[in-house]
Amino acid sequence: MRVALTGVLVLLALFVAQPYVTAFLFSAETPRAVTARGDLAPAETTTVTLFERASPSVVHVFAQSAAQGRALMSLDDTDEQSEGGGTQTGTGFVWDAAGHVVTNNHVVQGATQSGGSISVRLSSGEVVAARVVGNASSYDLAVLQLGRVTTMPPPLAIGTSADLKVGQSTYAIGNPFGLDHTLTTGVISALQRRLPTGEGRELSGVIQTDAAINPGNSGGPLLDSAGRLIGVNTAIYSPSGASAGIGFAVPVDVVNRVVPDLIRNGRVRNPGIGIIAGQEATAARLGIDGVVIVRVLRGSPAANAGLRGVDPQTGTIGDVIVGVGNRPIHRLADLTAAIEAAGLAKTVDLAVERDGRVRTVRVTIADVAETRL
Secondary structure (H helix, E strand, C coil): CHHHHHHHHHHHHHHHHHHHHHHHHHCCCCCCCCCCCCCCCHHHHHHHHHHHHHHHHEEEEEEECCCCCCCCCCCCCCCEEECCCCEEEEEEEECCCCCEEEECHHHHHHHHHHCCEEEEECCCCCEEEEEEEEEECCCCEEEEEECCCCCCCCCCCECCCCCCCCCCEEEEEECHHHCCCEEEEEEEEEEEEEEECHHHCEEEEEEEECCCCCCCCCCCEEECCCCCEEEEEEEECCCCCCCCCCEEEEEHHHHHHHHHHHHHHCCCCCEECCEEECCHHHHHHCCCCCEEEEEECCCCHHHHCCCCCCCCCCCCCCCEEEEECCEECCCHHHHHHHHHHHCCCCEEEEEEEECCEEEEEEEECEECCCCCC
């Protein structure tokens, strides 16, 4: 019994002492040796290279309103704002070697409307004064001109949005919540989305991505896996105001058409007939093949031609555009393409369905960039 009891006591002592013995013998009281990891995975190398090449072209935009109080609310709440000084911040990127910077119009709108000031912080940390040389609220785009810069950052490489595919990798660089040069990744979730912009308009052909876009990303670049610009991040869908994995970007083909006009003329010509079109999904549910006119802009060619929108009192559908000349129209993208192909000041014949009957309405295409509801 004595032997058994002694054995039990020894085992109990060892059990109690074990943590202390282990800590004494195996504690790492000096820096541990680094374990070699080998080469980065190919996907990691691609992402690292992309960021190192593109990030110097991305800038932080600060728009200071001259008015006291809170700055104007942005279209999509993807900017940071300061209530005290009326400062609105966002992202931009260098467009050319002359120092033009592209950003969202809603980022700088408060400053331009109130006569405030705009400054840009480059990736080097240098802060430079900037001025607006042109803006297009209907595309939510603006172009800034940098002041004197010590070293001009390189312009971003330009891609195309015409051949994008759902599932392609996307990379967004911006300044969410004021955190400079943040990279988020994702894929193209959908194409041909529609997005409300300024003056009650809608932009078609918008890119949807699940790359995280948060307040402060507005105006930043959306890149493909080759590091080329494919869109300008402009909005998020989020009830909470933070990223919910549904972000939207203005397609680069639109940007590449609009920005040169803004640099050259300070504004962009927008050929159109002056209508707000209904959602395609709604039209499909109603069995309508064509573009439903929801509203007609005052003083527009559509208004002058007598086109009708949806009755605001009864909700009754007015006119549905089903053709332009001999070209059938199934959705808004078809109508936009036909109008742009015809060109400004040209007359087109619209096939319009009203009350079950199709009639021809002649409309002259005009610059509707400044036409308001």
